[in-house]
Amino acid sequence: MIIQRISRIISNYEMIMPLFAGAVTVLFVVAIFSLPLPYYEEQLYPKTFDPASPLNPYDRGGPPFTQVEIKDQYPENSPTAGYVTTYLTPFSWYLANTTLYLGTTIVAHPGGILDEILYNTRGLDTVVEPTILFIAFAIASYLYRKG
Amino acid sequence: MWQEYSIGLLLVFIAAVVAFFALVVEKDDLHRLLLLDLVEVPSLGIIALLGTDLAEALILPGLVVGIAELLALSQIYVTKEGLREKAVRGLNIEVIQADAPLIISVLLICYGIVLSGFTGGGVAGLGVVFYFMARGHREHFELLEMASGISWAIWIFAFFVFMFIPEYWLLALFMAAIGILMKVIVKMSLVGTMWGDGNG
Amino acid sequence: MDSLGGTPYYILEFGDELVYFSPYTVSLFLLALVFTLFAVIAKPERQVDIAFGGDAYYAKETSLQELKFRRFMAIACGFASMGAMVTGDVFNFTLFISLVGICNVGIVAAVKNRHVQNAAYQYGIVALAATVPLFGAAATIAATTGTLSMVELWSNATPAVPPVVKALLVLGVMGEGMAPFYAAKAEMFRAPGAPYVIMCSLSSLLIFLRVIEVVLVI
Numbered sequence: 339m340i341i342q343r344i345s346r347i348i349s350n351y352e353m354i355m356p357l358f359a360g361a362v363t364v365l366f367v368v369a370i371f372s373l374p375l376p377y378y379e380e381q382l383y384p385k386t387f388d389p390a391s392p393l394n395p396y397d398r399g400g401p402p403f404t405q406v407e408i409k410d411q412y413p414e415n416s417p418t419a420g421y422v423t424t425y426l427t428p429f430s431w432y433l434a435n436t437t438l439y440l441g442t443t444i445v446a447h448p449g450g451i452l453d454e455i456l457y458n459t460r461g462l463d464t465v466v467e468p469t470i471l472f473i474a475f476a477i478a479s480y481l482y483r484k485g
Numbered sequence: 486m487w488q489e490y491s492i493g494l495l496l497v498f499i500a501a502v503v504a505f506f507a508l509v510v511e512k513d514d515l516h517r518l519l520l521l522d523l524v525e526v527p528s529l530g531i532i533a534l535l536g537t538d539l540a541e542a543l544i545l546p547g548l549v550v551g552i553a554e555l556l557a558l559s560q561i562y563v564t565k566e567g568l569r570e571k572a573v574r575g576l577n578i579e580v581i582q583a584d585a586p587l588i589i590s591v592l593l594i595c596y597g598i599v600l601s602g603f604t605g606g607g608v609a610g611l612g613v614v615f616y617f618m619a620r621g622h623r624e625h626f627e628l629l630e631m632a633s634g635i636s637w638a639i640w641i642f643a644f645f646v647f648m649f650i651p652e653y654w655l656l657a658l659f660m661a662a663i664g665i666l667m668k669v670i671v672k673m674s675l676v677g678t679m680w681g682d683g684n685g
Numbered sequence: 686m687d688s689l690g691g692t693p694y695y696i697l698e699f700g701d702e703l704v705y706f707s708p709y710t711v712s713l714f715l716l717a718l719v720f721t722l723f724a725v726i727a728k729p730e731r732q733v734d735i736a737f738g739g740d741a742y743y744a745k746e747t748s749l750q751e752l753k754f755r756r757f758m759a760i761a762c763g764f765a766s767m768g769a770m771v772t773g774d775v776f777n778f779t780l781f782i783s784l785v786g787i788c789n790v791g792i793v794a795a796v797k798n799r800h801v802q803n804a805a806y807q808y809g810i811v812a813l814a815a816t817v818p819l820f821g822a823a824a825t826i827a828a829t830t831g832t833l834s835m836v837e838l839w840s841n842a843t844p845a846v847p848p849v850v851k852a853l854l855v856l857g858v859m860g861e862g863m864a865p866f867y868a869a870k871a872e873m874f875r876a877p878g879a880p881y882v883i884m885c886s887l888s889s890l891l892i893f894l895r896v897i898e899v900v901l902v903i
Contacts (some may be wrong), residue, residue: 374491378831474553
C-alpha cells in the first residue's frame with residue numbers, strides 16, 4: 339500500500355525537484371550539526387596583504403621576468419609558475435605606478451596570481467569551465483533559432 | 486574549536502537550508518528558476534570561506550557554471566512555454582539615432598581590447614550590446630557561434646602550451662587572455678542580439 | 686601509491702591536476718570511449734506512426750540540423766564522462782560532472798516536443814541545484830585537508846575528510862546523474878531520442894561508479 343503510494347508520487351517527474359531539494363536541505367541541516375569543521379592551516383596559495391602596494395590584495399610578484407616562489411601542489415609539474423604572477427602589461431605597469439588601486443581591477447590585466455592559477459597550475463579547470471559555457475551557449479542558440 | 490571558518494560555514498549552511506527549503510515548497514516553474522539563482526549564492530559562499538588565492542580561482546568556474554546553466558535553462562523555459570518574442574525596435578531616442586552609438590561602441594571596444602581578460606571582455610561586450618540595442622540588426626548567430634568556437638580553441642591551445650612547452654608561457658598567457666576576451670564579448674553580444682532581433 | 690582502483694599505470698600531469706589511469710579508471714574510460722564512438726557512427730532512428738483506420742504508415746524525419754546537434758551533444762557528453770573518469774582532482778571532478786549534466790540537458794532538450802522540453806527543464810533545475818552540494822563539498826575538502834589532489838588525499842598525510850562532506854559530494858553527483866529518469870519519463874528511449882539518449886544513461890552510470898571510488902579513497 340504505502341509503497342504503491344510512494345511510487346505513484348515519485349513516478350511524477352515534477353516531484354523529483356522538491357524531493358531532491360528536500361534531500362539537500364536535510365543534508366545541510368546535518369552539516370550544521372556536524373560543525374565545527376577543522377580548518378587546515380597549511381593551505382595552498384595562501385593570501386597575504388600589503389596595503390602599501392598598488393597591487394594589493396594580489397601582490398605576489400617581484401620584478402617582471404623573474405620567478406617568484408608560489409606555494410602550489412606540485413611545483414615540479416609547473417616549472418614556469420611564478421612568471422605569470424610577476425608579469426604586467428606596459429599599460430598596467432603605468433597604472434600601477436600612478437595609482438594605488440590597480441589591485442581592484444587586476445582581473446582586467448594579464449598576469450597576477452589569479453591568472454597563474456587559472457591558466458597555468460589549475461589550467462584544466464579553466465578548460466572545462468569555458469566548455470560548459472560553450473555547451474550551454476550551443477543549447478540556447480539552437481533552441482532560439484529553432485524556436 | 487569554533488574558529489572563524491566554522492562560524493562562516495554555519496551562516497552559509499543556514500542560508501543554503503533556507504534557499505533549498507524555498508525550492509521545496511515553490512511550485513511555479515519560473516519562480517524555481519529565480520530561486521536557483523539564489524541557491525547558487527551559498528555555494529559561492531562556501532568556496533569563498535576557503536580564504537586563499539585558490540578560493541578566488543575556484544569561484545570563477547563556480548560562477549560561470551551557474552550562469553551558463555541559467556542561460557540554457559531560461560531558453561528551454563521560453564521554448565517550453567511557447568513564449569513568442571516581441572519585436573523590439575531600436576531605442577527611439579534622437580541622440581542614439583545619430584552617430585553616437587557607433588562612436589561610443591568603438592571607444593568601448595578599443596578600451597576593452599586594451600584591458601583584455603575578463604573585464605576587457607565585459608567592457609568591449611558592453612559596446613557591442615549597446616550598438617545592437619541602439620541600432621537593431623539581423624541576427625548573425627552563425628558568426629557569433631563561430632567566434633565562440635574560435636576563442637575556445639585559442640584557450641585550449643594556450644592550455645597545452647602551458648602544460649607541455651612551458652618555456653613559451655608568455656605566448657600562452659596572451660593567447661589565454663585573447664581567448665577569454667573574445668569569449669566574453671561573444672556572450673554579451675548575444676544579449677544584444679536577442680534584444681534587438683526582429684527589425685532590419 | 687596504492688589505491689582502491691589499483692596502482693595507476695600512468696599519471697598525466699597538468700600542473701596541479703593529475704590525470705591518472707588505474708585499472709579501475711581505465712576500464713570506465715574505455716567504456717565511455719566505446720560508447721562515444723558508437724554515438725559518432727550511429728544513425729538516428731526514425732519514429733514510425735501508423736495512420737489509424739488504414740494500412741498506411743509514415744516515418745518522421747529527423748532534420749539534419751537536429752541530428753547534428755544531438756550527435757554533437759552526445760559526443761560532448763562522452764568526452765565529459767571520459768574526463769570525469771580519469772581526473773585526479775576533486776574540483777576538476779565536480780566540474781566534469783557539471784559538464785556531463787549540462788550535456789544531458791542538451792541531449793534531452795534537443796527534441797522539439799513540449800512534453801520532452803518540460804522534462805528537460807525539470808532535469809536542468811535539478812542539475813543546476815546539484816552544483817551547490819558539489820562545489821560546496823569540493824571547497825570544504827580543500828579547507829579541511831589543505832589539498833584538492835586525490836593522490837594527496839589517499840596518502841593519509843592529510844586529515845580525514847568529514848563524512849558529511851562526502852555525503853554532499855555523493856548527493857551532488859546523484860542530482861547531476863538523474864537524467865535517465867527524465868528521459869525515461871518523457872518516453873525518449875524508443876522513438877525521438879534514440880540512439881543518442883543512451884549517452885544519458887551511460888554517463889550517469891559511469892559518474893556513479895566513479896564517485897564511489899572517489900568517496901572511498903579520500
